[in-house]
Amino acid sequence: MKSEKITKYVLFAVSLIILLIFAGMVFSLAGGAMPVFKEYGLKFIFSADWNPTTGRESYGALPFIAGTLITSILALLICFPLSFSTSLFIAEYYHKTRVASVLGTMVDLLAGIPSIVYGLWGFYALRPVIIALGLSDQGFGIFTSSIILAIMIIPYATSLSNEIITMVPNELKEAAYSLGATRFEVIFNVIIPNARSGIVASYILALGRALGETMAVTMLIGNANIIPDGLFSTGNTMASLIANQFGEADGLKLSALIAIGLLLFLITAVVNAIGKYIIKKLS
């Protein structure tokens, strides 16, 4: 009985620490963001004007909110066909074969590559391809960043989807086969309906990762503080802007950067909430 109580208290204390850290982060972000919201109000979120020049300062977060959402969602769209077919290949068609295990390990390895290496690869290998295809002058921009982001989030989407797909009970699949269903029909009528909430969850996780990615994006997006006007336009994301300008920021600019951090935090929270809602609806 006593050990039971101790366990309970220890667990409570530890989870309380997480809660305290979370509250502390929100508190300090909100506190740091206050001056800029006092100065501009909600206009800060909807203004596209970012001018850090001393004497003519003006801060608006819209270009970076737009850049973040566009690159992340585009990355998710590019990632989906690749990672979804990989999941089916590994977890269903070639499940428990050597090919599948090699492929599965390789996908997991992608998650271990540091962001800067993706950035370098994008800079030296992917960019020349974009230029050679004539898609843009220098190969920097939204599209290039999205491709890199898509590759970076593949392991997050794939690994979890794999687990979920293998967890679909064999009895269900066998029952479908015994009724004369083809493999294709089993996948689309038994596996996907059973696994869909987990699959959605894995893509939400991947989207969350794309929203916060910094280094690789900074190297490829062009760091132009404008609302992108096309797929091949340059732009900037929230995380990349903070990484670029935090070093020498002070006063109102520092507050504006912290406010962008707070907005990124909120966007991630909203994405997670939407994900939770979809999962609840589906299961």
Add this chain to the structure above:
Amino acid sequence: MKKLIILLISVAVLASCGQQKSESSGDGSKKVTLTAAGATFPMPFYNLAFKKYTEESGLLLTYGGIGSGGGIRSLKDKVVDFGATDAFLSDEELAEIPLKVVHIPTCIGAVVIAYNLPGVAELKLSDKLLEGIFLGDITKWNDEKIKNENPSAKLPDMNITVVYRSDGSGTTHIFSDYMTKISKSWAEKVGTGKSLNWPAGIGAKGNPGVAGTISQSAGSIGYIGSEYAFAQNISYALVQNMAGNYVKPTNESISASAKGDIPADTRVMITNSSDPDAYPISGFTWIIFYREQAYDGRTIGQAVETIKFLEWLIGPDAQAIAESVHYAPLPEKAVELSREILKSITFEGKPVLK
């Protein structure tokens, strides 16, 4: 349960207090190390000079190239013994800091206009061309205006990509200070600052980032600290100075830009010099530190070592190192003024240098 929460909070508070205390009360240890941070523009010089000084004196020195703004903030936060910046602190900025901050220049550097145009070995840029290109009004390399200034160059039919610093930077400050002086529309639309609202182009992080992007992108043009262009063999343009001459950035032409008057606190911009031989986009780079060295638990040892090092840095040995990496040495006038400033440094009210 409430007790547990109170306990946790008090432990956390105690822990944080304890840490602060141990940080601020620097013990009087025998081995002094100096920490500095700031501008990346003079970093090739500082890296060599700091290493040489460590070899000669055994004093451990570290320099973090985090940008001029970062150098100023680090000094404000008192986490470094001295900071480094390419943009001197304005009167307002100085007033914001409760302790008196002083500047000494360490060398003169040039900001070069680097470009990547296969087959174009020489490019001449006038005020009008710089204005047009960096404001995004001239968008093609074979534009008539560029052709008129460069009749012999084989200019390709290629779009111009401007590359600028995406982070705050003293290099940007020197460049934009020059642009503001030579172009009315630049002054109106963009202005002077460590980071700007760029009308055209793409941003890259740090001098190395801009240099790397230019060397990898045909058709690009940007501004970088001269040493970065020399070291990576990137082509750079001849810039027209106030007297109308097209000048290459060399030690002589950079030195020539500092022939004018220097105020006693050494805070002066030397861009757009009227000297006929001067390379016009030149600037001093400064070390900044507190006049009263006894702050935040610093020891007299740290203060003495700081000032001794700075005295060496403006002396002939270190200035020769600056020249070897293509920075122009300080003019005699600037060295004299800096010596005066170093003599005025105190520790608990008493002069550090005897």
